[in-house]
Amino acid sequence: MFRFDPYSPATDADPFPAYKSLRDEYPCFWSEEAGMWVLSRYDDILHALTNWKVYSSAKGNLVDEFPGRAGATLGSTDPPRHDRLRALIQSAMTKRALDHVLEPARGSIRTHLEEVKGRDSFDFVNDLGSRCTVDLLFYLFNMPKDNAEEVRDNAVLMVQTDPVTRQKTQAHLDAFHWMANYAENLVQERKKNPGEDLLSNFITAEINGEKLLDKEVQLTVTTLIMAGIESLSGFLGMFALNMADFPEARRQLVADPSKIPLAMEESLRFNTSAQRFKRTLQQDVELHGQTMKAGDAVMLCYGSANRDERMFPDADTYDITRNPKRHLGFGGGVHSCLGAMLARVAVQVIFEEFLTVIPEFTRMDRELSWVPSSNFRSPQSLMLART
Ligand code: HEM
Secondary structure, eight states: OOOOOTTOHHHHHOOHHHHHHHHHHOSEEEETTTTEEEEOSHHHHHHHHTOTTTEEOTTOSSSSOOTTTTTTSGGGOOTTHHHHHHHHHHGGGSHHHHGGGHHHHHHHHHHHHHHHTTSSEEEIIIIIIHHHHHHHHHHHHTOOGGGHHHHHHHHHHHTOOBTTTTBOOHHHHHHHHHHHHHHHHHHHHHHHSOOSSHHHHHHHOEETTEEOOHHHHHHHHHHHHHIIIIIHHHHHHHHHHHHHHOHHHHHHHHHOGGGHHHHHHHHHHHHOSBOEEEEEESSOEEETTEEEOTTOEEEEEHHHHTTOTTTSTTTTSOOTTOOOTTOOTTOOGGGSOTTHHHHHHHHHHHHHHHHHHOOOEEESOSSOOBOOOSSBOOBSOOEEEEO
16 A cells, blocks of 8 residues: 655655655545645645645645644744735845845855865865755845854754654654744844844834734744755755766766756756745635545645646756756745745855865765754755765
């Protein structure tokens, strides 16, 4: 009997054969392990993303939601409440506003490359990707760097779920509470001393004279730190993995760095770090002969939609000339990733520098150990050897 277990280490290692079975044979599937329906075809997921009145985020968008988070953050509210929160942050995330992070991002990767360039091997995730992400987020939010490691470790821990019990452990919940507490202190401090940074703008902002609720501010800041650190660092690891596994593609980028943005889009399609998110049905839905009931949770597998042959011919082939404009690596609809532009700018700069200094490398471990998460998929470390 077919099963789909988003918690299994085997799914982390390679979810794509299971996604194919889901798309071809069980396009609307009840997963006992997840306790929710699973949608895997591109068209079905896009339909869900553009119908938030039916596929609601208000009960949370994380497959394993944190207590108290649903209904209070961007990702876990529906319009009009969602739009109000989103508008406040979006204005600070425009391309022009992000131009000033270019040089700090370049400075960060150059500094960390100095530390690894004399070595024969290094860990891309922990020596480069995650450090650059932390530098960038701390710069953007103007956060004090004295406990950067602790912030990063808690961001990574809070997105995890225990693969055996399929639940968050006390350590995962503690990490969430630690981050919420950290965000609360940050918010209080920034209220007293507002600056020009993204957080200050958000905290002091008003829409039609109405201020955000303290809980909204605190949990949205918590989510921004988590989403920023885990998603960006995770994707940098996935992109580096593709560069190791597809040396011909990498050599094209080394010869012509202007191809990096296209390769990045293909990696977001081919193996986005943000694999699965949740919605909750507001009414009964009939789909592919199944009846999903109002109140049921539905998992949207973006990672599967991006490999749907009905949408992307030769979907299992990594092809940096593909230009997959409509991939769902950043989700879609009203909840599409708010950090997409920042992520695109950061990845481009980081890989321009990285591939200039270290153009040739191979992967040292065939088997990787993956962050245990029902939403995200990224390696815990990625050892690369210079060749
Ligand atoms: C390559 C890196 C990234 C990937 C792959 C990614 C992916 C995603 C995806 C798939 C969603 C949709 C979630 C849903 O459907 O419920 C999302 C939402 C979001 N992302 Fe990202 N993300 C990345 C980087 C970032 C960064 C750097 C930030 C912030 C600094 C960020 C902030 C957010 C926020 C706030 C939302 C919620 C938007 C809303 O609900 O309106 N992301 N992201």
